[in-house]
Amino acid sequence: MTQTVPLTRPQLRRLLRDARRALTPAEQRRAAHGLYRQLAQHPLFRKARHIALYLPNDCEIDPRLLLREAQRRGKATYLPVLNAWPRTRMVFQRVAHGEKLRPNRFRILEPHVSIARQRHIWALDLILLPLVGFDEVGGRLGMGGGFYDRSLAYQSRRKAWKKPVLLGLAHECQKVERLAQASWDVPLQGTVSDKGWYLAPAMPLD
Numbered sequence: 001m002t003q004t005v006p007l008t009r010p011q012l013r014r015l016l017r018d019a020r021r022a023l024t025p026a027e028q029r030r031a032a033h034g035l036y037r038q039l040a041q042h043p044l045f046r047k048a049r050h051i052a053l054y055l056p057n058d059c060e061i062d063p064r065l066l067l068r069e070a071q072r073r074g075k076a077t078y079l080p081v082l083n084a085w086p087r088t089r090m091v092f093q094r095v096a097h098g099e100k101l102r103p104n105r106f107r108i109l110e111p112h113v114s115i116a117r118q119r120h121i122w123a124l125d126l127i128l129l130p131l132v133g134f135d136e137v138g139g140r141l142g143m144g145g146g147f148y149d150r151s152l153a154y155q156s157r158r159k160a161w162k163k164p165v166l167l168g169l170a171h172e173c174q175k176v177e178r179l180a181q182a183s184w185d186v187p188l189q190g191t192v193s194d195k196g197w198y199l200a201p202a203m204p205l206d
Contacts, residue, residue: 009141009180012133012141012176013132013133013141013143016132016133016141016173016174016176017058017059017132019171019173019174020058020059020060020061020171020173020174021058021059023059023171023173028059028061028062030194031061031062031171031172031194032061032062032063032064032065032194033065033194034193034194034195035061035062035063035065035066035169035192035193035194036065036066036069038192038193038194038195038196038197039066039128039192040065040066040069044126044165044167045066045070045126047125048075048125048126048165049075049076049125050075050076050078050119050123050124050125050126051070051075051076051077051078051124051125051126051127051128052077052078052079052080052092052121052124052126052127052128052164053066053067053070053077053078053079053128054079054080054128054129054130055079055101055108055109055110056130057106057107057108057130058143060130060169060170061130061169061170061171061193061194063128063169066128068097071096071097076094076119077094077095078092078093078094078095078119078124079092079093079095079101079110079111080092080093080110080147081093081104081110081111081113081118082104082105082106082110082147088146088147088150089147089150089151090147090148090150090151091118091121091151092118092119092121092124092127093110093111093113093114093117093118093119094111094117094118094119095111099111100112121151121152121164122163122164123163124163124164125163125164125165126164126165126167127164127165127166127167128167128168128169129148129166129167129168129169129188130142130143130168130169130170131168131169131170131174131191132174133170133174133175133176133179134168134170134174134175134176134179134188134191134198135175135176135177135178135179135198136175136198136200137178137200137201138187138188138189138190138191138200139178139179139181139185139187139188140168140179140185140186140187140188140191141176141179148186149185149186152166152186153186165189166186166187166188166189167188167189167190167191167192168188168190168191168192169191169192169193170191170192170193171193171194172193172194172195172196174193175191175193175198187200188200
């Protein structure tokens with residue numbers, strides 16, 4: 001989707017959520033397989049040893065094929081876990097194949113909290129993030145809760161960083177021409193849809 005009419009962030013968020021909700025179950029499955037084909041054999045995914053993903057909610061593109069593939073290859077995989085307090089904090093916790101999960105306060109499945117299995121965000125190699133909207137230069141529009149932005153805020157205090165690589169995952173219909181970025185928004189190094197890669201300029205992946 002290419003959106004040229006100026007909209008507020010809440011308006012744009014509603015428009016793009018409606019677009020992905022309009023996808024049929026068959027289209028969602030095809031998109032999940034398309035995403036898998038884009039990423040599974042990419043050197044970035046193949047080289048990463050510690051990968052954070054998410055479980056889909058509200059018709060987000062589904063990365064569970066990638067989660068299972070990473071586990072099959074013996075990689076350490078992590079899911080976001082919301083803290084009971086402070087309620088605005090999110091951490092990443094290792095998850096095993098077949099592990100029993102529970103719904104959090106947003107009814108998204110997550111592992112039972114285990115501090116011993118959590119990993120500092122800067123010690124991850126690759127984070128695959130959900131999003132509502134994206135552009136071709138690393139802009140990301142999230143759900144509005146700010147969990148990822150707060151977790152990654154430390155990066156704004158660094159002049160450069162190599163880890164973790166931040167890639168948004170999305171349906172192609174979630175792409176817009178350009179997103180206005182707020183001061184707290186953490187830029188991505190790119191977004192991968194079921195159709196292709198959109199890498200931010202001056203943000204190499206090597």
